[in-house]
Amino acid sequence: MRIAVALGFALLAGAAPALAAPAVTTANVNFRSGPGTGYASMGTLPQGTQVDMGECNDAGSWCAVTVNGQSGFVSGQYLEETEDPQAWPRAYTTDSGATVVLHQPQVTAWDNFTDVSGLIAAEYKPTEDASAVFGVIGVSGKTQADHETGEVLIDDLKITELNFSVLSREQLSDMALEVGKLLPTEPITMSLQRLTASLAAYEQLGDVEGLKSDPPPIYVSETPAILIQTEGEAVAAPIEAVDGLSFVVNTNWDLFKVDPDGAYYVRDEKSWLSASTLTGDWQPVSSLPEVFSKLPDDDSWKDAREAMPPAAYEAGKAPRVIYTDTPAELIVFEGTPALEAVPGTNLEWASNTETDAFFLTTTKTWYVLFSGRWFSSQSLEGPWAFATTSLPDDFRRIPDDQPYYTVRASVPGTSESDEARLKAMIPQMARVETDGSVTAAVEYTGDPDFQPIEGTELAYAANTQDQVIRVGDKYYVLKDGVWFVGDSPTGPFAVATAVPDAIYEIPPSSPVYNATYVRVYDTSPGVVWFGYTMGYLGAYLAWDNLVYGTGWYYRPYWGWYGPRRYPIYYPRPFTYGCACYYNPVRGIYGRYGYAYGPYRGLGRVSYYNANTNRYVRAGWSSGPAGSRGFVAAYNPATGRGGFAAGGRNVYRSWNAAGITGVTGGTAWVRSRSGAVATANANRWRTPMGATGFNAGRRPGDNVFAGRNGQVYRHQNGQWQQRTGNSWGAVKKPSAPSLSRSAPGMPKSAPAGIRAPAKAKPAARPNMPQKPSFQPKAKMPSQPAIRAPQNRNVPSHLRSDQFGRQLGNKAAHQQRMQARPPAQFRAPSAPRGGVSRGGGGVPRGQFGGGGGRRR
Known part of the structure; x- marks a missing residue:
């Protein structure tokens, strides 16, 4: 069964997390972004909702709560605390009458991101009258990560170490039997965020070699503007059964060309603009040529049809149109750049743009962030230079x-x-059956066209939307995170049980480089375990950072097909032209920028299907507000011409297609064990069917298992170490020697991943700090989300900026779960709750309504 904290592996390097108090809502109540009715409601929690209640303010009128990993605030009068089945420490009585107390587990390693190890400080009393013996228990388990739910499932838990130096061999043997009975018999879960935070200071990952950092063309506008991009010269293709109207295939907009005059029309949400040439003077239009009414009534043209007749712009609010035939970036300010001082630094933040733009006052230098890469310039007009590796220290002091x-x-x-x-x-892993139920078919435009992969003896198929790689006399196909193999480029293809090492030598200069991030993790009779990391979706480790795209420009495939010479266009993975940036809450690169097109930048797939004699238009994705707000960075080599949005699991596309032979790793483990993921299942169930009880409510468990095998505690401001049967004062413990190399990787490791030549200093100290029960962060002084102030901007641009601020602020509020407002304290009475909490989530996460609520 699901148990969110059973192996909570709290960060050894930071403060021990305080205990959480489970509670239930006693009425329908607003879930707010801050502690008060002045903060935005993010939805309604229905009566009876199970929540983790954090600390409450002095009056107990507002409490921080967490629901399904999302944090916010609820009126305290509508909360009722329930029994806490999973607080630490936990005590068990064994069959022999001994007592075992387990303290909060600590992560020590996550090898290959499939095998987790941890240490648990423990107390053992063989009899009721005996003195407690302290020691360390080592545990390990197999893991399956689920990025969509933000959970890690831990299965096959085992004891790897018992370190109780004062026990005799016989006593230790007896204890081993007793402790073995306490391990869970079913999978448990823990927060992916907590696990990564626990290990970030210890695990050192190497960078990819061969990525590029050349700045893209950067356009700047102080009035509303949109960026129309084509990959190379614009190429128009006919629309089925519509004479006199064609559409531009290789662009990020709904861009049409009307014959015979050759005028262009572009859809800007519900409005339209027109120009005689792409570089001409674009003007808004109040009507469209009659030929537009003949657009096919299907999904390819749905958005365009719904924007007829054109909506009029308000006076003076039509955007400027910028055209480029190369991937580029756009900075749109709402007027003159509005700079706000960044507290504690010499930086100023440009508050009236969607772009992450900063100005360093000491050097009069601008810094902008695109696709995870920083660029700097003395002027917004450029020239721009790569700056990630030389960022001033002020950036590391940006407040959270x-x-x-x-x-x-x-x-x-x-x-x-x-x-x-x-x-x-x-x-992200999946279990794939090899019984023939999972198959792949490849569609080429014309005969297969294989092009060499530089630096290898391999070749890839250029005239298909699928990834097909020729290795010797075999053909390997990668579809939605699953490898197939066949003897000919057209198949038949069977699920591959191994992938040649040569594929993982493909360099970043190749458009199929992302294929090196999908590999076989395990095999068993009739089954292969595949997994992909974020490189498959275009996010890579470089310059001690995480960036989107390789920086290489891959020429898209162009061809002509059929008697009417239809243009064939297959886009390739891209780096710029998408307003991509990393959002730590969602753990994935996303893009906002409506100014980059209704489909958020380059990469929308448009190609001619020879089987249906029509064009296919696919590859756009939506965020929480439909086509606005956060959406995932799109990689045209994934999703069968579709997308992987937000935390969407690529493997789910198989299920959506009705193929049951592909099962997500966490789903398979749960189904195998009969485990369920409900809030009422958060107990550590043992083979004997017993559950432990809370060993006593404390303001945070203050006993820790050190990585050196010693037991420490922090009490009354002093660090102590257990030696024999007593505690002795020690200096603040320092970490033992830690392995700083990259986690172990299977043989088929992504090309370019290397352990660093020199380890950098740990980002945090390597032993727990004082378990501060009083939080550090300040109570929010203003509503969590603030809408843009300049109202002289088209509504779609304002909503995108609002969405971006929503995502940024939600990121901060998520962190408040560990660091709530300083005014919050633990009430002495159980009613008020005793743990930390706080935060907020994007709107629309919770539905429902009705009933009295605040």
């Missing part, structure tokens, strides 16, 4: 309570950057 907090995840040396890199290398 500001709306631009998320840029810390793209600043080398910060804990957020370390966690982002670690999360990017955690595989």
